[in-house]
Amino acid sequence: MKKIVIAIDGFSSTGKSTVAKLLAKKLNYIYVDTGAMYRAVTYFALENEYIGEGFFKEEELVGRLKEITITFKLNEDLGFAEVYLNGKNIESDIRTLKVSKYVSPVATLSEVRRKLVEQQQLMGKDKGIVMDGRDIGTVVFPEAELKIFMTASAETRAKRRYKELLDRGHELSYDDVLENVTTRDHIDSTREDSPLIKADDAVEIDNSHLTIEEQLETIVDMAEELI
Ligand code: C5P
Numbered sequence: 001m002k003k004i005v006i007a008i009d010g011f012s013s014t015g016k017s018t019v020a021k022l023l024a025k026k027l028n029y030i031y032v033d034t035g036a037m038y039r040a041v042t043y044f045a046l047e048n049e050y051i052g053e054g055f056f057k058e059e060e061l062v063g064r065l066k067e068i069t070i071t072f073k074l075n076e077d078l079g080f081a082e083v084y085l086n087g088k089n090i091e092s093d094i095r096t097l098k099v100s101k102y103v104s105p106v107a108t109l110s111e112v113r114r115k116l117v118e119q120q121q122l123m124g125k126d127k128g129i130v131m132d133g134r135d136i137g138t139v140v141f142p143e144a145e146l147k148i149f150m151t152a153s154a155e156t157r158a159k160r161r162y163k164e165l166l167d168r169g170h171e172l173s174y175d176d177v178l179e180n181v182t183t184r185d186h187i188d189s190t191r192e193d194s195p196l197i198k199a200d201d202a203v204e205i206d207n208s209h210l211t212i213e214e215q216l217e218t219i220v221d222m223a224e225e226l227i
Pocket of ligand 1: 105184
């Protein structure tokens, strides 16, 4: 059976990763959450106080990028890979609203993008991969055989993210989550390097009113025509 690259891009909290994970499992493909990689760099920046309220020491962060090693390791119990920064499991540390608040400014840095894109291209060189992010179909794998662009209204996305964070025990308000989602979308779509845009050959799926099963079925059908 032919192996392909499946690129899933879209706005924040569209549920890309949920569908991408299930899709990878169904096809027996590798799943890579590239947002986790940008979050890992942001976590490093926060830990070292290179970014925070009202400051961003970009050059200092860039100067230490080579000390950052991001890896993924399968958690057998959870059934998906968790992200590690220099050997430390940071899977839950990167899912906070604090990391979400600073990740988009960090992701505007070309040096950060270059480093992560290179690693992503290596991970997908043998195909058989589902990768989700913002620039997968446009920059990381412009030749991907299947490209999906996920959308949903900002309110739908904020509601989903709010519920997800509450379920994980975070204390926060819906308004903060909505503000984070819309601010990130704005920064991600307007940055100079690799802005979030739909690739010309991507299939757009508005999942505001679709169940996860419906989304999965639609994408599996498209993939099966290509493999
Ligand atoms: O996918 P997730 O919401 O975890 O991504 C976090 C942030 O990482 C995005 O808002 C965006 O700023 C950045 N990102 C990116 N390019 C990617 C994946 C994520 O710029 N391929």
